[in-house]
Structure formats: C-alpha cells, structure tokens
Amino acid sequence: MPNGETIVALSTPPGESAIALIRLSGPDCSALGQAMSGRKSPLRPREAQFCKYLSAKDKLLDEVVLTYFGDGRSFTGEDVLEIACHGNPLIIQNILEDLLARGCRAAEPGEFTRTAFLNGKMDLSQAEAVADLIHARSERGIEAAQRQLHGSVGRKMSELTEKLLGVMAHLEAYIDFPEEDLPGEDQSGPAADLRALTLEIKALIETQHYNTLLHDGVKALIVGEPNVGKSSLINALVGSERSIVSEMPGTTRDYVSAFIMLDAWRIEILDTAGLHEAGDKIEQIGINHTIEQSETADSFLLVLDSAAPSPTLPPALMERMRPENTLVVENKTDLENSREMSNFLPDYRHIRLSLRQDNGVTALRQSWLELIESSLNFPQMGGVIVNARHAAALAEAVDCLELASEKLRDGELSELIAADLRDAVDSIGKVVGKVDNERMLDSLFKQFCIGK
Numbered sequence: 001m002p003n004g005e006t007i008v009a010l011s012t013p014p015g016e017s018a019i020a021l022i023r024l025s026g027p028d029c030s031a032l033g034q035a036m037s038g039r040k041s042p043l044r045p046r047e048a049q050f051c052k053y054l055s056a057k058d059k060l061l062d063e064v065v066l067t068y069f070g071d072g073r074s075f076t077g078e079d080v081l082e083i084a085c086h087g088n089p090l091i092i093q094n095i096l097e098d099l100l101a102r103g104c105r106a107a108e109p110g111e112f113t114r115t116a117f118l119n120g121k122m123d124l125s126q127a128e129a130v131a132d133l134i135h136a137r138s139e140r141g142i143e144a145a146q147r148q149l150h151g152s153v154g155r156k157m158s159e160l161t162e163k164l165l166g167v168m169a170h171l172e173a174y175i176d177f178p179e180e181d182l183p184g185e186d187q188s189g190p191a192a193d194l195r196a197l198t199l200e201i202k203a204l205i206e207t208q209h210y211n212t213l214l215h216d217g218v219k220a221l222i223v224g225e226p227n228v229g230k231s232s233l234i235n236a237l238v239g240s241e242r243s244i245v246s247e248m249p250g251t252t253r254d255y256v257s258a259f260i261m262l263d264a265w266r267i268e269i270l271d272t273a274g275l276h277e278a279g280d281k282i283e284q285i286g287i288n289h290t291i292e293q294s295e296t297a298d299s300f301l302l303v304l305d306s307a308a309p310s311p312t313l314p315p316a317l318m319e320r321m322r323p324e325n326t327l328v329v330e331n332k333t334d335l336e337n338s339r340e341m342s343n344f345l346p347d348y349r350h351i352r353l354s355l356r357q358d359n360g361v362t363a364l365r366q367s368w369l370e371l372i373e374s375s376l377n378f379p380q381m382g383g384v385i386v387n388a389r390h391a392a393a394l395a396e397a398v399d400c401l402e403l404a405s406e407k408l409r410d411g412e413l414s415e416l417i418a419a420d421l422r423d424a425v426d427s428i429g430k431v432v433g434k435v436d437n438e439r440m441l442d443s444l445f446k447q448f449c450i451g452k
C-alpha cells in the first residue's frame, strides 16, 4: 500500500456460515495480530494459530484461528493476516468494527487482487482470471480461468513481443543492406514476418468468441414446425416442465429459455415458436423472434415429426443452420407411420427418438455433445482464450502492424516503421498491464467482489 494503510474485508459471503474469513493486508498485520490475540510475542508466520479475539476495549469477541503471512510472502505481496471466525453476521460485524477502530480501512472491491498486481505477484490477465475463476459456471470455464491464472495469456504476450522485436531487428538488417545481399530465406524480408505476425494476432483475437461461450454459455435453439415436439424436447433436456406442451399446434408463441449442463458445457437452450407460413400476427412475431435469435445461436436442434412430411423452413433460418452446428431430431418414432428422414438434409447428423416414450434422450445428449465439441474446435492457440479487453488491445496492435506494413511497402523511413512497431509492443503490453492506466485499473477491479 503506497500510503501504508492496512485494508480489511470479509472474504467469504455475508450471512451465516460455519466459518467466515476476514482478511487484512498491509503493514499493521503483525502488530494487529499480536494485539487482538493478547500474545506477548509476535505471531509465527504461515502457521494457523488458535487464539481468542480481544477487541481494543478488551472484550472477548470470538475464538478464532489466525494465520499471519509475513515478509510480503502472501497473496498480495504485503503482510497479510487472515482471521477465521465463527460465521455469525454479528460476530463478523463486531470484528470488522474493531479493526476499523484500530485504524484499518475497508477494502474496495478487488483491492486485494489489485494490490497483488501492483506488487508484481501477478500480471493483469492473471488478476482478471481470479475473478473469472470465481464466476465460472462450467467445468470448461474453470479450466480456462485456471490456465489464465497460471499465466497462459502472459506467456503468449511475451512470445508475441519477442517475435515483434525480432521483426524490428530484421527490419534494420533489411534496410541497411540491399535485398540481393541478404541470405535466400530473408528475401521476402520483414514484410512476410509482419504479415505472419498480424495473422497470428488476428487468430488470437478470434478466440474471444470462446470467452463468450464460456461466460454466457453455448446458445442453442430448438426449431421446427408447429407440434413436432420442440417444447417436449426442452422439457426432457431440462428435466422439468419448463415449456407448455399440448396437442394444439402453435402452443409456444414466443421463445422460452433455460440453462442446462451438457457434460462440461453450460448451455442456454431456447424453445421457439413453431415455424410455418402465414399464421396470425402474433405467430408471425414469434417466428421473427426465432429468426433474430438464430443470428447469435451457436447450435441448433431441428425437430421433425417423423410421421409427417418433411418441413419447408424459412430460408433466413436455413442459412444459419449447417451440418457442423445442427442436429436433426426425428421425433415421434413411436407412431406407426414414422419413417427414416435421412433424405431430408442428408449431410446433417440425424437422431431418431420418441419424446413421448422418453426413449433416445441420452443418445441425443451424447450425439449433441460430440457435435458441439467438434464444431467449436475448442480451444486452439495453446489454450489461450482472450477476453474483450485483451481483444481490444490486440486490435490496436494489429492496426499498428498494418500501418507498419503499408509504410514498408511504400519504402518509408525505417524509423517511422519502427515507431509503429513500438506502438504495437505497447498495445500488446496493455493485455498484461505493462502499460499502466489508472482509469482502466479502476474500471477493471470495480467488477470484483469485496474481499477479493
């Protein structure tokens, strides 16, 4: 802490719990630990110690376990004191009030992690990963946040920076010598290096898509003609009556959504209004909603009534559905006149089932999972997935590289080109927080929870 303050916050959720953890960071931790426990000697570092908690007014507030992290060997890089007390909101409040009375300051949201970043315990992408890890809602999300917490993004940025510095060195050699004097493999010169690097960064920016998938979930749309069993399907997948099922065509008028887990994936699944021509005004609005939703959908379950003729679907929707992102669900196989429909969309994966007899749903989940995993091709780039902030910084780097490429082509001065490349290095540095910007840090850490 620049001004030597010691910050304090409850790090566990407010409310009743078996144990609550109050965390302090700053120079007063050792003295406070000794004072609150009434010990004659300082607390031994990195050792859990059972103590009484005595307030400044010498009142016994609770029996607690104290852990002191000295010499900055802690999460924040400052001295840290952790107080594990009984999880009663009144006890927690008494202890927090006592610590404030003893001169501590209440921590801002994310301030512990911000301190860790400012003390060089982690780079900015790792600090973001701490929050991602807390908020992840699927195994895939946790895995991705853990990779980032271990520095995957930072390592990728170092690699890109190294390459860029290499291009800068190459550029100097290229400018200093006429083309014909360079060894054969250098004939294409830095122009080719720059192109390759630009493509690599653009590919990295594309991985932002996976970040959205991890946070918001994979968005899946159940579509098909009226009465084919779309609502029966969402109910079977969710495991409860999420959507109304009836024998009347046109039962679902607008989309209904639910979240499910498909293996390690979080999926937002939408049951939609049956698609058919004409219909009344409300139906038409519902159909327009389906088409709108299809524009941002990652996956489709196209339901067919296998005892009815093949459907004709709106071209605007068909455009979005491809063999890689769509599973064709031939429902109602229990009906006598049910037949194979593999001639309809023959390039697509089909699955036959009877939702009425609850037969085939497990096979559908398996088949759908395979389709999702193969179509999302997840994750490439050595497991690096960038977020919106990283992507914006990388897009700046791409702009700088493209400027540099243009100047190189136009034969401009090497100093001008080098300046653009240095700007690109700075933009890449923003990802890990090498380029400091107080406002950006404020807005980033504001999104954290208190005590983190």
Ligand SMILES: Nc1nc2c(c(=O)[nH]1)N(C=O)[C@@H](CNc1ccc(C(=O)N[C@@H](CCC(=O)O)C(=O)O)cc1)CN2
Pocket: 069, 072, 073, 074, 075, 082, 121
């Ligand atoms: N009790 C407790 N559990 C916790 C945390 C915490 O702050 N306190 N964490 C908070 O998010 C996470 C663990 N992260 C941590 C990261 C670094 C250090 C630490 O003491 N680092 C020292 C020593 C490293 C070592 O001994 O290898 C250092 O970096 O110098 C502690 C926790 C999850 N569990």
Ligand SMILES: Nc1nc2c(ncn2[C@@H]2O[C@H](COP(=O)(O)OP(=O)(O)OP(=O)(O)O)[C@@H](O)[C@H]2O)c(=O)[nH]1
Pocket: 224, 225, 226, 227, 228, 229, 230, 231, 232, 233, 244, 245, 246, 247, 248, 249, 250, 251, 252, 253, 272, 273, 274, 275, 331, 332, 333, 334, 335, 353, 354, 355, 356, 357
């Ligand atoms: N025989 C048979 N009937 C089914 C099957 N699955 C669903 N149904 C029936 O088909 C009718 C329509 O089912 P829904 O799930 O409401 O169909 P929907 O596609 O949501 O229909 P809309 O919302 O009107 O577009 C209901 O009477 C269901 O009980 C099945 O596998 N076999």
Ligand SMILES: [Mg+2]
Pocket: 230, 231, 232, 243, 244, 245, 251, 252, 271, 272, 274
């Ligand atoms: Mg329905």
